[in-house]
Amino acid sequence: QITLKESGPTLVKPTQTLTLTCTFSGFSLSTSGVGVGWIRQPPGKALEWLALIYWDDDKRYGPSLKSRLTITKDTSKNQVVLTMTNMDPVDTATYYCAHSSIVAYDYWGQGTLVTVSS
Amino acid sequence: QSALTQPASVSGSPGQSITISCTGTSSDVGGYNYVSWYQQHPGKAPKLMIYDVSKRPSGVSNRFSGSKSGNTASLTISGLQAEDEADYYCCSYAGSSTYVFGTGTKVTVL
Numbered sequence: 001q002i003t004l005k006e007s008g009p010t011l012v013k014p015t016q017t018l019t020l021t022c023t024f025s026g027f028s029l030s031t032s033g034v035g036v037g038w039i040r041q042p043p044g045k046a047l048e049w050l051a052l053i054y055w056d057d058d059k060r061y062g063p064s065l066k067s068r069l070t071i072t073k074d075t076s077k078n079q080v081v082l083t084m085t086n087m088d089p090v091d092t093a094t095y096y097c098a099h100s101s102i103v104a105y106d107y108w109g110q111g112t113l114v115t116v117s118s
Numbered sequence: 119q120s121a122l123t124q125p126a127s128v129s130g131s132p133g134q135s136i137t138i139s140c141t142g143t144s145s146d147v148g149g150y151n152y153v154s155w156y157q158q159h160p161g162k163a164p165k166l167m168i169y170d171v172s173k174r175p176s177g178v179s180n181r182f183s184g185s186k187s188g189n190t191a192s193l194t195i196s197g198l199q200a201e202d203e204a205d206y207y208c209c210s211y212a213g214s215s216t217y218v219f220g221t222g223t224k225v226t227v228l
C-alpha cells in the first residue's frame with residue numbers, strides 16, 4: 001500500500017532555511033503520471049498548496065512562495081525534499097506531503113509540525 | 119492566485135443533507151473539471167473524498183457527491199452522520215500544474 005512520511009526539524013529560527021524530507025513507499029516516482037506534492041496548514045487555518053514534483057522532474061510552485069521554495073526528488077531513495085528559505089514565524093505550520101497520480105492528492109503523510117521561533 | 123471561497127461553517131441534523139460551496143474564478147474552478155474535496159478530522163491528515171468534480175475514490179461512501187456550475191463547485195453530504203463532523207476543503211487545478219485550496223468549512227452535526 002502507499003504510505004508517505006514527513007521528517008525534518010520541529011523548530012527553526014527566523015531567517016533559517018527549512019529542509020523537509022518526504023519518504024514514501026508503495027509507488028515509484030519514476031512511473032509516468034506520478035507526482036508528490038507539499039501542502040501546509042498553519043495552526044487553526046486552511047490548507048495551502050506549496051509545490052509539486054512529477055516523475056519527469058517537472059517542478060511547480062505556488063506563486064506566493066515560489067521564490068523561497070525548492071523541491072527535488074531522489075528516486076533511488078524514494079524521497080522528495082522541500083527546502084524553504086528565510087523562515088518566518090508566519091511559516092509555523094504542519095507540513096504534509098501527498099501522492100498524486102490523478103489531478104488530486106489521494107494519499108497523505110501524517111504531517112510534521114514546524115515551529116519558527118527564536 | 120487567491121484561496122477559493124467556502125462558507126466558514128455548515129450544520130445539519132443527522133439524516134439531513136447539506137451542501138458546501140466552493141467559489142473560484144474562471145482561472146481555476148471554472149476553467150477545469152479538476153475540483154477535489156478533502157475531509158479532515160481534528161489532528162488528522164486530509165482524506166480525499168471527491169476528485170475530478172464528481173468522482174469518488176474507492177472506499178468513499180456514496181453519501182458524498184460533487185458537482186460544479188460555472189465558477190462554483192459543491193460538495194453534498196446526504197444522510198448526514200455524526201462521523202461526518204469535520205473540516206472540508208475544496209481544491210482546484212489552477213493551470214500550469216498548480217493548485218489552490220479553499221478556505222475550509224467546518225461541518226457540525228447537530
